[in-house]
Amino acid sequence: MKPVYGLIDANSFYCSCERVFQPRLRLLPVVVLSNNDGCAIARTTEAKALGIKMGDPWHLIRKRPELAAVEWFSSNYALYGDMSRRMYQVLAERVPRVEPYSIDEMFLDLTGLPGDLTERCRSLRDDVRRIAKIPTCIGWGPTKTIAKLANGIAKDNPDLGGVCDLTDPAIRDSYYAALPVGEVWGIGSKSATKLEKAGYRTIQDFIDAPVPEVRGLLTVVGERTQAELRGVSCLPFVDAPADRKSIACTRSFGRPITAWHEMREAIATYATRAAEKLRQQGLQAGHIAVFLHTNPHAKGEPWHSGQKAAQIEPTNDTMVLITQAVRMLKPVWRDGYRYAKAGVMLSNLEPAVERPKQLFFSLSDSQSKLLMPAMDAINARYGRNTISPLAIGIARPWSARSRRLSRQFTTKLEDVLAAQAW
DNA sequence: TCTGGGGTCCTAGGACCC
DNA sequence: TCTGGGGTCCTAGGACCC
Numbered sequence: 265m266k267p268v269y270g271l272i273d274a275n276s277f278y279c280s281c282e283r284v285f286q287p288r289l290r291l292l293p294v295v296v297l298s299n300n301d302g303c304a305i306a307r308t309t310e311a312k313a314l315g316i317k318m319g320d321p322w323h324l325i326r327k328r329p330e331l332a333a334v335e336w337f338s339s340n341y342a343l344y345g346d347m348s349r350r351m352y353q354v355l356a357e358r359v360p361r362v363e364p365y366s367i368d369e370m371f372l373d374l375t376g377l378p379g380d381l382t383e384r385c386r387s388l389r390d391d392v393r394r395i396a397k398i399p400t401c402i403g404w405g406p407t408k409t410i411a412k413l414a415n416g417i418a419k420d421n422p423d424l425g426g427v428c429d430l431t432d433p434a435i436r437d438s439y440y441a442a443l444p445v446g447e448v449w450g451i452g453s454k455s456a457t458k459l460e461k462a463g464y465r466t467i468q469d470f471i472d473a474p475v476p477e478v479r480g481l482l483t484v485v486g487e488r489t490q491a492e493l494r495g496v497s498c499l500p501f502v503d504a505p506a507d508r509k510s511i512a513c514t515r516s517f518g519r520p521i522t523a524w525h526e527m528r529e530a531i532a533t534y535a536t537r538a539a540e541k542l543r544q545q546g547l548q549a550g551h552i553a554v555f556l557h558t559n560p561h562a563k564g565e566p567w568h569s570g571q572k573a574a575q576i577e578p579t580n581d582t583m584v585l586i587t588q589a590v591r592m593l594k595p596v597w598r599d600g601y602r603y604a605k606a607g608v609m610l611s612n613l614e615p616a617v618e619r620p621k622q623l624f625f626s627l628s629d630s631q632s633k634l635l636m637p638a639m640d641a642i643n644a645r646y647g648r649n650t651i652s653p654l655a656i657g658i659a660r661p662w663s664a665r666s667r668r669l670s671r672q673f674t675t676k677l678e679d680v681l682a683a684q685a686w
Numbered sequence: 687t688c689t690g691g692g693g694t695c696c697t698a699g700g701a702c703c704c
Numbered sequence: 705t706c707t708g709g710g711g712t713c714c715t716a717g718g719a720c721c722c
Contacts, residue, residue, distance in 0.1 A: 298707090298708035298709085299709060300706080300707090301706075301707065301708095302706075302707055302708050303707060303708060305708070318705090319707085319708085321706080321707035322706080322707080323705080323706040324706075325707090325709075339708085339709095366708095388720070483713095483714060483715070484713095485713075485714070485716075489707090506712095508711090509711085509712075509713070510710085510712090511710090511711095512709080512710055512711080513709090514709065514710080515708085515709080515710090516707085516708070516709090517707085518706090519705075520705095559707085560707090561707055604707095605708095607709090611712095615709045664708095665706075
């Protein structure tokens with residue numbers, strides 16, 4: 265049976281999440297900003313129409329007079345993550361196999377489903393809208409790459425009613441001839457430029473290019489994309505998420521850090537957060553890396569960046585990871601610079617199982633086995649950092665800005681909307 | 687004048703994605 | 705004053721080994 269891959273993707277997902285609980289935002293231009301209120305990372309149609317681009321630095325563009333009425337929000341990941349879960353729920357109850365791809369996108373296995381696919385996808389879309397309150401588009405075809413393309417076409421052509429079927433090769437060809445190769449999933453700006461220089465401008469040009477040449481320009485990755493566009497499925501449906509390979513916590517600061525004790529706090533904070541993520545996923549890390557750097561955009565300001573990494577005895581203990589991270593940080597820190605960002609990255613991940621290791625173990629090993637779960641339980645119940653190592657500081661004046669954060673409408677009891685009827 | 691071949695593992699860097 | 709964060713995969717090159 266020929267496979268049919270579908271891709272459902274939320275429209276302006278973060279903005280749509282904000283609109284669910286603030287109906288006044290309907291029809292208004294809305295943007296959601298990245299961490300630290302830095303860049304625009306989600307825009308509604310109305311905001312796009314005003315010329316706001318993905319990744320535009322907000323502090324630079326907000327001064328434009330025509331943007332005065334734009335509603336903007338800091339990222340509220342607790343809300344978006346929960347809305348994503350609801351979206352998944354609706355789909356999982358209606359489609360045999362759903363593969364989450366990102367926070368706002370899911371692949372659907374539509375192979376062999378009875379009835380008219382267009383009707384089915386329309387009603388899926390309606391259900392997500394009605395139950396999870398999120399507007400979406402759905403595209404489908406014989407490969408994941410084609411499904412992605414179909415989804416993009418549905419987004420760009422409102423007259424299609426939010427769905428696009430690229431099963432028919434003749435219909436595909438008409439789009440292939442008209443669309444630039446950079447529209448394809450997996451062809452980024454660098455690859456698009458390479459292809460254009462070699463004379464391949466449209467998707468059709470790319471498909472017709474000799475395979476060895478594609479391989480030479482874009483390696484096996486490009487070769488695979490080309491095959492997928494030809495209708496040969498190379499990217500299978502994945503039922504279970506693959507094992508994580510790395511976990512990171514990196515942040516820009518709300519203001520530059522110039523003092524060692526603040527940088528130490530920041531790294532300890534990131535190590536703490538990374539360790540929490542490790543334990544949530546039942547993993548431990550055998551490799552840790554830290555980095556810091558000054559502001560790459562500040563012309564004329566002295567630049568410094570540093571990084572250091574090391575293998576460690578596999579652990580997911582917050583205290584151990586803080587100690588290691590700070591130890592790694594010391595040699596890369598230099599006085600006299602204005603640091604803008606730092607981070608902690610953990611890799612060589614493995615399941616956190618009991619295993620015989622060092623010949624000499626300390627008492628703290630067995631203590632932390634009790635302490636970490638207790639800390640996690642308390643913080644899960646009463647909120648992040650209800651209890652935390654003192655190393656992460658108390659006030660954290662360097663932490664990221666988040667000046668217009670909406671409420672945690674769905675995940676925090678105090679933030680739930682109240683309705684009154686009488 | 688002459689200086690092997692083949693394999694593995696690790697890391698850094700680049701490109702991509704959302 | 706203020707320009708994100710978190711992932712994946714691939715390749716090239718070096719170290720090392722026999």
